[in-house]
Amino acid sequence: MMTAITQLFPVWAVLLSTIALFFPHLFIDFKSAIIPMLMVIMLSMGLTLTGQDFLRVIQHKKAVLIAVLLQFTVMPLMAYTLATLLMFDTDLLIGMVLVGTVAGGTASNVMCYLAKGDVALSITMTAISTLLGVMFTPFLTAALIGQVVDIPVSSMLASLLKIVLLPVAIGVLMNRIFTNKLNHIKPHLPFVSMAAIVFIIAIIVALNSAKLQTIGLLIFVAIVVHNATGLLLGYWIPKCLKLDETVCRTIAFEVGMQNSGLAVALAMKFFSPAAAIAGTLFSIWHNVSGSILAGYWHKRSIKESSTAPKPDAESQIEQS
Numbered sequence: 001m002m003t004a005i006t007q008l009f010p011v012w013a014v015l016l017s018t019i020a021l022f023f024p025h026l027f028i029d030f031k032s033a034i035i036p037m038l039m040v041i042m043l044s045m046g047l048t049l050t051g052q053d054f055l056r057v058i059q060h061k062k063a064v065l066i067a068v069l070l071q072f073t074v075m076p077l078m079a080y081t082l083a084t085l086l087m088f089d090t091d092l093l094i095g096m097v098l099v100g101t102v103a104g105g106t107a108s109n110v111m112c113y114l115a116k117g118d119v120a121l122s123i124t125m126t127a128i129s130t131l132l133g134v135m136f137t138p139f140l141t142a143a144l145i146g147q148v149v150d151i152p153v154s155s156m157l158a159s160l161l162k163i164v165l166l167p168v169a170i171g172v173l174m175n176r177i178f179t180n181k182l183n184h185i186k187p188h189l190p191f192v193s194m195a196a197i198v199f200i201i202a203i204i205v206a207l208n209s210a211k212l213q214t215i216g217l218l219i220f221v222a223i224v225v226h227n228a229t230g231l232l233l234g235y236w237i238p239k240c241l242k243l244d245e246t247v248c249r250t251i252a253f254e255v256g257m258q259n260s261g262l263a264v265a266l267a268m269k270f271f272s273p274a275a276a277i278a279g280t281l282f283s284i285w286h287n288v289s290g291s292i293l294a295g296y297w298h299k300r301s302i303k304e305s306s307t308a309p310k311p312d313a314e315s316q317i318e319q320s
Contacts, residue, residue: 005191021212026206028207033199034200056120063247075230078229096278104129104258106259108122141153159266163262223282227282264280
């Protein structure tokens with residue numbers, strides 16, 4: 001039941017966003033809860049990770065390297081290019097670049113499972129890009145738009161350590177110490193993360209309700225193109241490099257699905273509510289596009305290029 005509710009993420013996101021758009025007063029007062037809720041999401045992620053997830057990088061060096069390179073080169077550059085071509089104002093430019101420079105999102109693990117990808121590898125890639133993003137996000141943002149707007153790199157770095165690294169580290173430690181005691185909680189963590197991100201989206205929509213009704217279509221086009229670029233290149237570049245189909249599907253979701261909730265939190269903390277619009281729309285759209293793609297791939301068989309045994313995806317997704 002809980003899994004079915006969680007998989008309907010796009011429906012809940014659109015529903016609550018619509019309510020927030022027309023009745024913003026219901027959500028505006030929860031503005032200060034955005035960062036604490038994001039920390040809960042990061043803690044939930046940490047609670048699903050073990051040392052084995054990080055050691056798996058050694059076993060899949062090529063796949064992880066490709067995913068990381070695409071994540072922190074293609075996505076930031078594409079975000080900046082789109083925002084420049086569409087002549088976004090400063091707030092929207094900041095928002096697009098933040099979406100492009102953050103790490104992969106945890107929703108990619110669920111989509112990967114539905115698409116018959118390598119869920120264990122997906123979890124590892126998300127963990128690695130999340131940790132690397134603590135350093136890459138502020139510096140890439142400064143490199144791309146530092147001449148347009150003052151980017152508080154050191155403050156962003158400190159916040160990312162607090163919002164991302166600390167909760168994840170605490171979660172990993174708790175998972176190591178209290179593994180058995182946490183087993184009955186882990187199946188509910190995806191629902192907790194989904195509820196938190198849906199509520200964050202609603203808050204940002206409420207804060208930007210007036211502006212969304214005037215510029216919503218243009219920024220939505222940028223989001224769709226940005227997401228499609230990540231999904232397409234995330235699949236076809238590994239394919240051209242002779243990685244097997246399972247891994248190609250996995251990398252596609254890792255690259256195409258950003259941690260847009262983090263982009264929203266950074267925009268709100270260091271810039272303005274308007275800068276959080278891109279992250280808000282991306283949170284909704286990448287789950288819609290991801291669900292569609294996962295459904296398509298779920299119906300298509302995978303021709304394995306290796307006879308090596310695959311991880312138990314069912315057991316992995318219950319922990320992601």
